[in-house]
Amino acid sequence: MAMSIIRVMMFVILAACVLTILVSFSHTSQIANLVPSHVHGGHTPLDSGVMTRLLEFPNSMKSVERSLLALEKNIHDLDAEMKGKEPAAAPAPSGAAESPSRSPDTGTAKRWRSDRRCGKNADPLPDGKPAECDPTGDYACCSALGWCGNSKQHCSCKGCISYKEQPQAVSLPPMPPKDGHQGKTVVVIIPFRDRESHLILFKQYWRWFAEHGRSPKTVKNWVVYVAEQFDSETFNRGWNFNGALAVASALTTASPDIKADMGIDFDCAVIQDIDYLPEKGVDYSDCDVPMQLSAEIDRYNWKTPYMTSAGGIVSMSLKHWRKINGFGNNYFGWGGEDDELHHRLRLNGLLYGDCYPYCGKNDHNMGKPGQSIKRPKKGFGRFSGKYMHSANHTKRITDSRAYARNLEQLKEIGAGGGRWKTDGLNSLAFSIVDSQEDRADQDTYGITYHHLKIRRGKKPFHVKDVPIAIPPGFCQSSAVVPDGWVLQKLGDGPIPWDLEALRRRTASFAADGECTGAKNANFLLVDRRQQVAKIFHSGMERMLVVYLRSLGSAMEDALIVADPRPADEIHQAFQKSHAFAEPPTFYCVCTSKLKKGGSKYSVHQGDHCSGGGWDAVDGGVWRAYAKEKPGMKAITWCDNEKHWTQIMVKGASCPESWSGLKWVHGGTFYVKEGSSFCTGTRKTEAEETSFSKLVAKKNCGGDGFSHDMGFDPAPSPDPVASVGICVGQDSSSQKAKISMLDECDDGGFSHAGSRCSGNEGFDFALPVEREHKVARVAPELGKSLRLCVGFRKGKDRAFVGVDQQCETLQSISVDFKVPSLLDIAASTPSSSTGSTSETAPLFTIVEEQVLCFGFLCPHVLSSLK
DSSP states (O other), rough: OOOOOOOHHHHOOSSSSSSOOOOOOOSOOGGGGGGGOOOOOSSOOOOOGGGOOOOOOOOOOHHHTTTTTOOOOOOGGHHHHHOOOOOOOOOOOOGGGOHHHHBBOOOOOOOBBBTTBTTTTSOOOTSSSSOOOOTSSSSEEEEESSSOOOEEEEEEEEOOOOOOOOOOOOOOOOOOOOOSSSOOOEEEEESSOOHHHHHHHHHHHHHHHHHHHHSSSOSEEEEEEEEEEOOSSSSHHHHHHHHHHHTTTEEEEETTTTOOGGGGOEEEEOOOTTTTOOOOOOTTTOOOSSSEEEOOEGGGGBBOOSTTTTOOOOOEEEHHHHHTTSSSSSSOOSSSSSHHHHHHHHTOOOOOOOTSSSOOOTTTTTTOOSBBOOOOOOSOOOOESSSGGGGGOOOOOHHHHHHHHHHHHHHHHTOOOOOOGSSSSSGGOHHHHEEEOOOHHHHHHHHEEEEEEEEESSOOOOOGOOOOOOOETTTEEEEETTSSSSEEEOOSOOOOOOOHHHHHHHHHHHHHHGGGTTTTTTEEEEEEETTTTEEEEEOOOOHHHHHHTTOOOOHOOOEEEEEEEEHHHHHHHHHHHOOEEEEOOOEEEEEEETTTTTTEEEEEEESSOTTOOOOOEEEEEEBSSSSSTTTTEEEEEEEEETTTTTEEESSSOHHHHOOTTTEEEEEEEEEEEEEEEEEEEOOOOSSGOOEEEEEEOOOBBBBBBEEEEEEEEOOOHHHHOOOOEEEEEETTTTOEEEESSSOOTTOOOOOOOOOOOOOOOOOOOOOOOOOOOOOEEEGGOOOOOEEEEEEEETTOOOEEEEEGGGGEEEEEEEEOOOHHHHHHHHTTSSSSOOTTOOOOOSSSSEEOOOOOSSOOOOOOOOHHO
């Protein structure tokens, strides 16, 4: 029954749009509530009994076009689609392979097919070679099953091939002209993200170091670039450095925001880790040859980690940075970019160091250059992390898939590959989202700071376009407050990156005079792609930056709603409205081989191991809370940094010493009593084999381990009230798709309909159209789309029309307006009772307990859907 209804719907939904829908879904209701199974005839209204929550369609034709799906599947593929398979290819005319079209730019034959089949599972191209995917299009990756798309199943799986067009290497412009400056000018570049507490301490320390670090002074001018990665990707240390070096040296090919007059004449450029600071005696002006300034690090017993290390704090002249083409741009996560730096120096004949500090007594390699990067003599390369111990360290968030890709790049260059020639400064592409200069320390200490927020790709990202909605009466006591909603863009001027700045900007929009309500206001940061939001309040200062950098489009994906109420009252209002979620997160246990045989174990936050030699344990993934919860017990893992081992203990604290070793708190999770998992501990005479294990068994005893405790995972969370639905058409208006997943632009259709089976289905409800008191709305933000289903003249196939298209349709069966930005903002619960004038919230508040680079952690969001 459900299958036949879906078939009818697939014929009906042939609109040239992609619509994001907020739905309340029921496993027992039918998709027929959207489109009647008999489409001919008069008007058939939607079932009013399910009108409790809807949907946000895109609020402008621009966003419809931006999300347009070109769908290659016809209705007869639906049976395979429902089984989770990719659809069979449509047969080519006369059994022949489809001929590739011609490129309009070059006239050469394209290497991809219009039906998006690719690889060995598709018919070959006329030259006999496999079809590829459009490298410049939205679906540039070929899945193992032979479909072009852009999801992880297309781009990152085993057997997948990515044809994404990489930035092309270009000739570098000339270096900045000499300015005749007296004394040395040194550029210090700090790859940065989410370490504000460290930055404050760094500035305090650098004043001392600039004044007393060398006697006599060797540096007259310090130009410090804080290069902040402004996206939600895994951290990329080398790319951040390249970006700041491009700005300092006026590398105009790297970004349209760099102008030739932005470059400065400097003597050395240094990559600086923010949490390892130099002791007295380190000479930052020493860069006649590439120099690893951090030759003695406290963490490594006052050595480098290994002889060929080129990590940490490294200084070079601009000439040498350009000769090696900077860092590689594609080392995501922690590790790899510094090892590649060693090879870039090696391949360019710039290794001037010998075996120091790993030379043995009478070592024949002593004094022979070419083995490592040059290092200062002993006593003049000391760096310590002790100065940052008072700051909260940012937990390193890793990705095993990124780590594996990093290893592949290292293998290539280690074997003498030439990728470095086209991957680096000459292929760099980014935009500058924001740039701020701080000259407060210039006169006294000779230090100037430039804080850059940079974003991968040259497409501009304008924070000024983010919409903000301000409710009636927001300013409370002010008599000049408009009696209605205000909907504006953030606008020009300094970007409000923190809570106080956003309050001031909001007050300027809401009233011509004093705005009392803005002084303690909080804000709902809505991600319209996911229909979820978080509350931005005191104590969450970085949330606004994380939110903004996670957006794909400032105008199309964002909505900020001002709210004068305390955060707790906002929480209660959404909880009463059943639009609040506080999901557990995923944890996993991983294993690594010991040098003398056997395995050690390590708990990682997330649903997969973080790489670096750690492999997944069968069944070793569970849900748990990161904060204390009623009815849950605490289990803590404690880290030993000497042997990289862990012990598991009950409660939320770690012993300072156990088995003769020091232990530090690694993390705590909260789970139920049970026996799905167990922990056990082994204590031996050898330090490196004394640790705990955690496995998916009832008992952990044996092999020297004692059984300590068992636990069950936290229960799966209830799904949020809203999910994403995509509907659309292909260019011929003959093929359609429906999907309930977040990746609405997945060209492979491998998940469409997979949540419905048998007589199950889902329905969605339209909110009652309401008028809102409006005081001031920016014209481009106030639009609301009309959506209709009817028939074009002379056609017997139903058509979904948008706006003016509806005027040309006949026998219209469905006709409604899509909620606007103002509708979404106005659906915010107005009190702790959850009353919203009979309107349910069109978004859900999510309160996460974990750290990630994005506004919403992917594995947490997927658990809610």
